[in-house]
Amino acid sequence: MITRRSVLVGGAGMLALGSMGRAAFGAESGKKYEIVMCAKQEGISWFDDMRKGVEQFAADFGANAYQIAPESGDPAKQAQMVESLIAKHVDAILVVPNDPQSIKPILEKARKAGIIVISHEAQSLAGVSNYDVEAFKNEDFGALMFENLAKAMGGEGKYAGIVGALTMETHMQWFKAGLEYxxxxxxxxxxxxxxxxxxxxxxxxxxxxxxxxxxxxxxxxGFFGCSVSGSSMAALAVEKLRRKDIKVVGLGLPSINGVYLEEGYQAEAQCWRPADAGYAAAYVAYKALKGEPIEAGIDLKRPGYEKVTIENGVVYGNATLVLTKDNYGDYGF
Amino acid sequence: MKPQDTGKKVEAGGATQTRLLARLLGRGVGSQGGLSLLAFLIVVYVVMVALRSPDFLSLASLFDLIRSGAAWTVVALGVLVVMVSGGIDVSFLANAILSAYVATVITKWTGLDSLAFALIVAMTIGALVGAINGLIISLFSLPTLITTLAMQGVIQGVLMVFLGAGPITAGHMPKSLRYFGTDVLFEFPDGPGFVGLSVFVVPLVFAVVATWYLLNRTAIGRATYAIGSNRLAAIRCGVNLLKINLVIYAYAGALAGLMGVMMVSDIRLVDPVTLVGNELLVLAAVVIGGAKLSGGAGSVSGVLLGMTLVTLLNNTLVTIGLSASWNKFFIGCALVLIASISHYRAKMRNLRQLNFDNI
Known part of the structure; x- marks a missing residue:
């Protein structure tokens, strides 16, 4: 087992050297970079939208960029897919991990093989991947959620809220930052x-x-929901009680919360656009492959990513998408 | 079965035979005592909650409990019938979501946007899946737990692999299903909102009456208690195991289908990954209500009380200001308490009757 693995890694390393030469040569002769997004799951609207972003990037930059994902959200299957990308020796792997911890050693392997690795929705992988790309800082997202809640409530009154679990770090970051704000x-x-x-x-x-x-x-x-289930069910509870005077805000998706936004049971939902995140991640990988500097203030050519900030290997946009009755219909995820 | 096992019952004299007959004829032995204890626990808990939050004692709270617990109670009644026969079904929630999913898709696809149509489709699919359970269990004499556990996997596989089922969101649900979860039988204003009795009470009453009738007023019901009390004796008495198993598992499946439609209408989302994983909660409620895992005992009123307690615990933690983890703690305590007491009572009664079977 150990022998076989080291042979594989060694082999991949040699391939890496060879392909780096090819890449350098290819760049001059207009060779297309192969940039692959390995998303969490096939067949759900969120990642269908992300695919659009990756394909848009491919069209804009003439790169061979595309998206794959396991049929179910299975971390082991996803790890396997990344392994085969390493074996194929693509130029860059973009990944939205189902389980950041379990995919970590495989991403390390990819780096060793000379592949550019960009993660998304996995700040804990910053340092393992070349860069982690995030749509926003969690503190800003939480503050905006509570700002919108306060505005919907007219600046005063009692409110409550729901998170996925008190142990969910992201949700608690939103909640704490928002409460303070x-x-x-x-x-x-x-x-x-x-x-x-x-x-x-x-x-x-x-x-x-x-x-x-x-x-x-x-x-x-007022009521806030830091999970999609929380905000949509708060809106449904308000509908069941016919209490439109209670304002609901929170994390939401056009496909799920749209109907509540439309009928006025939810004031506002916020999220980020998967297509733009996919595009931005692909662009960071492309810049890294070209050897272009990746520093604060660079423009990743997507709304909210025009002037990114970088901290500890995490590239932050300011790309919170606020959904209302008027704009949710523009998005298909 | 082993010869010595049968010998013990068969060689017994007149007294044993009478007792055997009594057991075959059913009635959860001594379950009345257990049920009054359960009712007492419920009252104590309600008083406790009311002391902390006096507003709790209201019609609104009662209606909320009914809406919230109705679907769970419907499926628990099916579980009860299987448990009375000495079996255990863990595929019922997978069956429920499969039935509801397919019913939603067919309702959308045919354009027949009618609740009755969706319910018929869901209950038919549920009954078919249940019948397959019953068939496999009877034909191969397989343990029910293994069979239904396998069935749970198969159903989820079918949903994911063959149907490629993604969630159907509120906006894409047929209108009849969307409003099934919000419709009320009657209502009156209450403060800023209103109080209304959910239409879920109709399928709930239907399931309660049907299950009571099946268990207490039909030959199938008597045979179900008989199989659960003593399978071998029941077969010797001429009970057709295949027929009974087909009926009760199909019945449990049909109720699962009904419950599935209620649940997806309640949360307005048809998502294949919901529901499954809560089986033990339902089984716990049925056991708290006096059904025995070994079969032969259990009643509709027991399930109603058991489900009342579990739903109460589920829906009062915010009111008394406790975190969700307390829910599991309370249900665990109730289960241990009631199981110990009923087992102890059975043991004492057996000793009095000089029956040393299950000490």
Whole structure:
């Protein structure tokens, strides 16, 4: 096993040398870089949209950029696919990992083989990958969520909210940053719970918890959801109670939350555009392959990524997409 | 079966035979005592919640409990029937989501946007899948747990691989299903909102009456208790195992299909990955309600009480200000308490009757 693996790595290393030569030569003669996005899962609208971004990049830059993904969101299958990309020796691998921890050694292997690796939605992989690309800083996203909540509520009143789980780092970063922002800027807002509710990303749990909370605090004026299930079920609970005076905001997708935005049960949903994130990640890889500098302020040619910031190997855009009744129909994810 | 196993029952004298007959004829032995204990626990819990939050004692809370627990109770009644027969079904939630998914797709595809049509399709598919369970279990005399566990995997595989099922979101659901989850039978204003009794109460009452009738008023019901009490004796009495298994597993499947449609309408999302994983919660509620994993005991009223307790625990933690982890703690405690007490009672009763079977 060990022998076989080291032979494989050694082999890949030799291939790497050969291909680097080819790449350098190819760049002069207009050879297309092969940049492959390995997404989480096939067949879901989020990654269908991301594919559009990757293909748009391919068209704009004449690169051989395309997207693959496991049929189900299986981390092992995804790892296997990245392995075969290494064996094929593509020029760059973009990855949205299902499980950042388990894919880490494989990405290290890819780097050793001289492949450019760009991750997305995996800040913990910064340093393992050449760069991790994020649509926004979590603190900014949380602050914006609470800003929109406060505005929808008219700047005052009681509110509550739900996260996936108190142990979900991203959700808690949004919540904490948002709570702090609201305390500073909207002193008349009052968060009625000691900590947010948890839905464990389960719709039925979310619906029951939100419903119970709305009943316990009949004077509630606002509700935020840091998970898609949380915000959509809060909107549904408001619809079931016919309480449009309760304003719901939170993480949401056009395909899921659109109907609630349309009918006015949700004031605003926010997310980021997968196509743009895919495009930006591909562009960072392309720049790295060309040897162009990747530094704060570079323009990745997508809305929100015109002037990125870079911290500890993470490239941040400012690409929060705020969905409202008027614009959700423009997006197909 | 082993000869000595049968010998013990068959050689017994008149007294044993009468008792055997009584057991074959059913009724969860001594379950009434367990149920009053359960009812007492529910009352204590409700009083506790009401002391912390007096608003809780309201019609609105009762209606919320009914809406929230209706779907779970419907599927639990199917689980009860299987459990009375001495079997255990863990495929029911996979079956529920498969049935609901296919019913939604067919309803959309045919353009027949009618709730009745969707329910018929879902219950038919559920019953077919259940019948396959029953058939396999009878033909190959397989343990029910293994068979239904395998069936759960098969169903999920079919959904993912063959149907390539992605989630169907609110905007793409047929209107009849979308509004099934929000419609109310009657309503009256209450503060800023309103109080209404969800239409879910209709399928709930249907399932309760049908299951009670099946178990208590039909030959199939008596045979189901008989199989669960003593499978071999039941066969000797001429019970057709294949027929009974087909009926009860198909019945449980049909209720699973009904529950699936209720659930996807409630959350307005048809997602193949939801539901599955909550099987133990339903099984726990049925056991809390007095059904025995070994079969032969259990009642509709027990399931209603068991589900009431579990739904109450699920829907009052915010009211009393506890985090979700307490839910598991409470359900675990209730399960241990009720299982221990009912087992202890059975043991004492057996000792009194000089029956040393299950000590």
């Amino acid at each position: 609201a305390k500073k800027n909207y002193p008349k807002l009052e968060f009625v719970l000691s900590e947010p509710l948890e839905d464990n990303n389960d719709e039925k749990t979310a619906l029951d918890k939100v419903n119970e909370t709305l009943k316990k605090y009949p004077d509630l004026k």
